[in-house]
Amino acid sequence: MASATVVVVFDFDKTIIDCDSDDWVVNQLGLRDVFELLLPTMQWNLLMGRMMSVLHSRGKSIEAIAECLRRAPVDPHVIEAIKTAYSLGCELRVVSDANLFFIETILKHHGLLECFSEINTNPSYVDEEGRLRILPCHDFTISSHGCSLCPANMCKGKIIDRIRSTSSTEGKKRFIYLGDGKGDYCPSLKLNQGDFVMPRKNYPLWNLILGNRQLLKAEVHEWSNGEELKLILLQLINRAIDGGNYRTPTQVLSVDCKHVPVAVSGAEDRPIPLRIPQ
Ligand SMILES: [Mg+2]
Numbered sequence: 650m651a652s653a654t655v656v657v658v659f660d661f662d663k664t665i666i667d668c669d670s671d672d673w674v675v676n677q678l679g680l681r682d683v684f685e686l687l688l689p690t691m692q693w694n695l696l697m698g699r700m701m702s703v704l705h706s707r708g709k710s711i712e713a714i715a716e717c718l719r720r721a722p723v724d725p726h727v728i729e730a731i732k733t734a735y736s737l738g739c740e741l742r743v744v745s746d747a748n749l750f751f752i753e754t755i756l757k758h759h760g761l762l763e764c765f766s767e768i769n770t771n772p773s774y775v776d777e778e779g780r781l782r783i784l785p786c787h788d789f790t791i792s793s794h795g796c797s798l799c800p801a802n803m804c805k806g807k808i809i810d811r812i813r814s815t816s817s818t819e820g821k822k823r824f825i826y827l828g829d830g831k832g833d834y835c836p837s838l839k840l841n842q843g844d845f846v847m848p849r850k851n852y853p854l855w856n857l858i859l860g861n862r863q864l865l866k867a868e869v870h871e872w873s874n875g876e877e878l879k880l881i882l883l884q885l886i887n888r889a890i891d892g893g894n895y896r897t898p899t900q901v902l903s904v905d906c907k908h909v910p911v912a913v914s915g916a917e918d919r920p921i922p923l924r925i926p927q
């Protein structure tokens with residue numbers, strides 16, 4: 650029986666799905682020009698809300714947006730990883746700077762929605778005119794969340810703190826956090842010894858971690874694609890359930906479960922090309 654509950658926290662964009670859902674919708678529904686025009690003047694989260702109004706004014710229905718989202722690329726290994734983690738009794742959560750409609754539509758399409766106990770993201774709803782409204786997770790027009798690492802509308806680290814505090818009465822929990830972006834750095838810093846962070850290799854989170862490895866208490870395990878994500882995540886779950894006694898099988902790929910090197914010169918926060926099927 651599990652000696653500790655394992656909480657697996659997934660970022661969504663470029664972690665569960667293999668693209669950024671905002672970029673996907675902007676590109677697929679012909680919003681790129683107006684998006685780029687407004688980007689210098691607006692906070693990202695508010696800009697996505699504006700884009701939904703533009704779609705509505707162009708006669709695009711909610712169903713057209715949903716249909717577009719259902720075509721977003723998801724690696725089948727990631728789907729298997731999530732279903733297996735759920736079947737092993739892990740508590741699964743999404744912590745994402747996308748929005749609830751985008752995330753629920755995609756998770757439901759792939760039969761994954763019921764695997765997650767909570768989705769922490771920017772709220773959204775369909776208004777009386779049939780327009781998708783996107784709101785900030787943290788209302789920065791009222792007060793700042795006070796974290797300089799995170800965007801004004803969401804501090805993922807504060808969400809991790811809340812998850813930990815609400816579950817502390819139920820005994821020890823071990824966290825596994827998977828992500829790729831800058832916004833995943835703050836929550837990674839909140840992890841404790843005995844927790845794991847899985848940064849996507851060559852993406853901003855991975856570069857930030859390499860920049861000062863000593864700042865993290867959690868063990869670091871990089872991954873590059875869905876197949877590696879699945880292998881490594883399931884190994885870490887086994888270790889966490891087993892209280893750390895799990896031994897890495899000798900037959901696993903050499904890239905798995907290796908600690909990220911302490912320092913790599915020239916690691917920089919550069920944009921990485923995405924594999925987005927057109
Ligand atoms: Mg991401």
Ligand SMILES: [Zn+2]
Pocket residue numbers: 796797798799803804805806807835836
């Ligand atoms: Zn933060």
